[in-house]
Amino acid sequence: MKAIDMQDYTYALPPERIAHHPLQQRDQSKLLLYRGGSIQHEAFASLSDYLPANTSLFFNDTKVIPARLHFTKDTGATIEVFLLQPMAPSPLIAEAMTAQGSSTWKCTIGNLKKWAEGSVLEKDVQGVPLRARLLDRTEGLVAFEWAAPYAFAEIIQRSGETPLPPYLKRAAEAADRDRYQTVYAHHEGAVAAPTAGLHFTPTVLEALHVKGIQTDFLTLHVSAGTFQPVKVQHAADHTMHTEQVLVARRNLENLLKPGRFIVPVGTTSMRTLESLYWYGVRLMADANTPFVITQHDPYQDYASLPSTVEALERVLARMDALQTDMLAGNTSIYIMPGYTFRVCKGLVTNFHQPASTLILLVAALVGDDWRRIYEEALGNGYRFLSYGDSSLLLP
Missing domain, CATH: 2.40.10 (Thrombin, subunit H)
Known part of the structure; x- marks a missing residue:
């Protein structure tokens, strides 16, 4: 695991750039498009225009509870x-x-x-x-x-009451019961919203369908640990929080379809998808191992690792052995610079807090360009954090 100094992953976020309330319409957010190193400023409502035709989008359908x-x-x-x-x-x-x-x-x-x-x-x-x-x-x-x-x-x-993020520094309002929830929220259990999904409307989802982009839903119940600050200098010394995940047989079957370009909506969807690979790796060592992924799993000194297809097929085989179409597990996966992505090719995500594990995840995907992306967003009036604007990252 490479040494990572958290000071290299911070930036100055002016308080006035934090979105304290959502826009009147969900899909009127800005969309920063990062594609192959270039940056464009677009509208989220046009998201389908910028995704490859063979994209499979994976959404987190957890539902925020009044915690x-x-x-x-x-x-x-x-x-x-x-x-x-x-x-x-x-x-x-x-x-x-x-x-x-x-x-x-x-x-x-x-x-x-x-x-x-x-x-x-x-x-x-x-x-x-x-x-x-x-x-x-x-x-x-x-x-x-x-x-x-x-x-x-x-x-x-x-x-x-709706559990708003602490950095909003305001009491929950009646409108938050609806707006701090995705339109496709289904499985109750999160104490924080998977905020990358807040921009999606039935109109945006229909545009994806018309283009032939496949959509699928899995579940990670976002915990309060998502707001846990990194208080150590070296990223490796941070203790990652654990969250419950629910994965359906359908998810695995869709991931295994050949030629699909996998893009998670949000860091929680990404962490769930990548956790599936590491569960497959664990199953190859022990066919009865429970679905528990630690923050250290991706960084062990493996003699060799299976392909993505082999690992995901092993998870499907585990479902067969258990005679179930749904797996529940726990993940503490920690994605930071140096991580090799096994499933995901891109990411839809909001703009995150400085020196957070979410910034580390973005940097793992786009490398040092994370800073250029954030400077562009700050310089072009983007709104930050949970109720803020969006980005589509296609490295």
């Missing part, structure tokens, strides 16, 4: 509970969302000093009492209880 819950104590103190990951009755987000009656989550807790371990907070959720018991202050474990037959997903839809 921010507020409770008021008898003293008047407000406690904020931010859902991070489920612990019981299942660590699988899909199962936790359908849980009835009770569910335990790992959370971050605002005003923790005012909440004694073991004590219960209660709030009325449209006539349904919701109780929260603090099980472990250190781990942030909170047990929720409510009257069945409501699923936990319904409880938080009624009572929670």
Whole structure:
């Protein structure tokens, strides 16, 4: 693994360039087109014009949950509970969302000093009492209880707030419930939006279809770790966050179609697709290994590595062995300069925070041109971060 100094991957982002609200229309965003080293400034609505005809676009269809819950104590103190990951009755987000009656989550807790371990907070959720018991202050474990037959997903839809990124520095508004969500969001479980997808509208999707561009959907439940700053000087010393992924047999079959130009929509889709290759590598060493990808997997000293087709076929074989059409797993894949892409040929993505793991991912794809791309965006009025403009990177 090459030595990477995070100071080489920072840039000056003026606060006024951060988009604090979305544009009135999703697809009116700007599109910076980087193709073979050249840069053009286009409109996102025309995305289909710039993709090769044999492109397969892969979208992340995770759905943002209202993960921010507020409770008021008898003293008047407000406690904020931010859902991070489920612990019981299942660590699988899909199962936790359908849980009835009770569910335990790992959370971050605002005003923790005012909440004694073991004590219960209660709030009325449209006539349904919701109780929260603090099980472990250190781990942030909170047990929720409510009257069945409501699923936990319904409880938080009624009572929670949209978890906006911390850098927006504003409270969630009613419009965010819709706008901080892709139009194709399906599987509930993310606490942050896969923001590259926020620009897509039915009109843009139809234009892709008319051109014959294949579209497919997989799932990575974006965690709060996506905003975790890199606090170390050397990129290799950073601990990458873990996120749950769901991959369908259909995804593998589409990836294995010959002659396809694979472009993920967003860094989360890219990390999911590349994780599939490394899971195939793991399966070739152990046919029963679970779908767990660590940040170190791509950087081991392998004597040899399989082709992309061989690795993906091995994942399909694992599905056959398990007699399933859907695989759930966890990935902490860390894509940084020096990484060799095994599946993806390009990327649709927004403009990211300085010195972040997302900048490292972009630099892994386009090399040192990442800085030129960002300078062009800053010099041409692009809006940055989650509600900002888009880019299509085709190195």
